[in-house]
Every structure is written in structure tokens, then in C-alpha cells.
Amino acid sequence: MIIKRVQDKPDAIAAPGMTHGIVFMVLVVLTLATAYARKWDLKTLALGLLATVLPFCSVVFEVWAQRAGKLDAPAAPSGTPKRDVTADAIRG
Secondary structure (H helix, E strand, O other): OHHHHHOOOHHHHHHHHHHHHHHHHHHHHHHHHHHHHHOOOHHHHHHHHHHHHOOOHHHHHHHHHHHHOOOOOOOOOOOOOOOOHHHHHHHO
16 A cells, blocks of 8 residues: 555555455355354354454454354264264274
8 A cells, every 4th residue: 555655556456455355255255165064053154254354353253163162063963873083093
């Protein structure tokens, strides 16, 4: 922004602006994909999408979601047999 204003070069923010827009869109898509995979309710989804807009709120949201168990894998269906991960790790 300083180069744009001081040196009167409006193209100075084209690349950073495009990069910022792409990163924002990726963050929105990842939030929607995570909400679908983790079966979030509408409140959690709305907070996640709001966190993509406000600076550094994504960090606060991630800490809250981790503590609230919103980022844990969903429970396996009742008919699915459970694997003993410890035994698999020991056997190699």
C-alpha cells in the first residue's frame, strides 16, 4: 500500500491482492469441507466462516474448536468393528 500511494503505482498491490484473495477462498473451502467431514452444526459452521473474515480469528477459532472436540474424527458407525491401533503399531 505504501508503494501504491507514495510512488503512485496502482499495480503494486495486484500480486499481493490476488494472493490474499486466493488464500481467503482456499480457507473458506477448507472450512466448508471440514464442516461437512466433521458434521458441524450451523453455529459452528457460522463461527468458522466468520473466522475466515476477521484477521487472526482463525487461530482463536481453531483453539476453541480443538478444545471443544469439533476437530476430532466423528465416531465410527455402530456396525463398524473397532481396530486395536496399539496392537497394529506394535506388530508393525
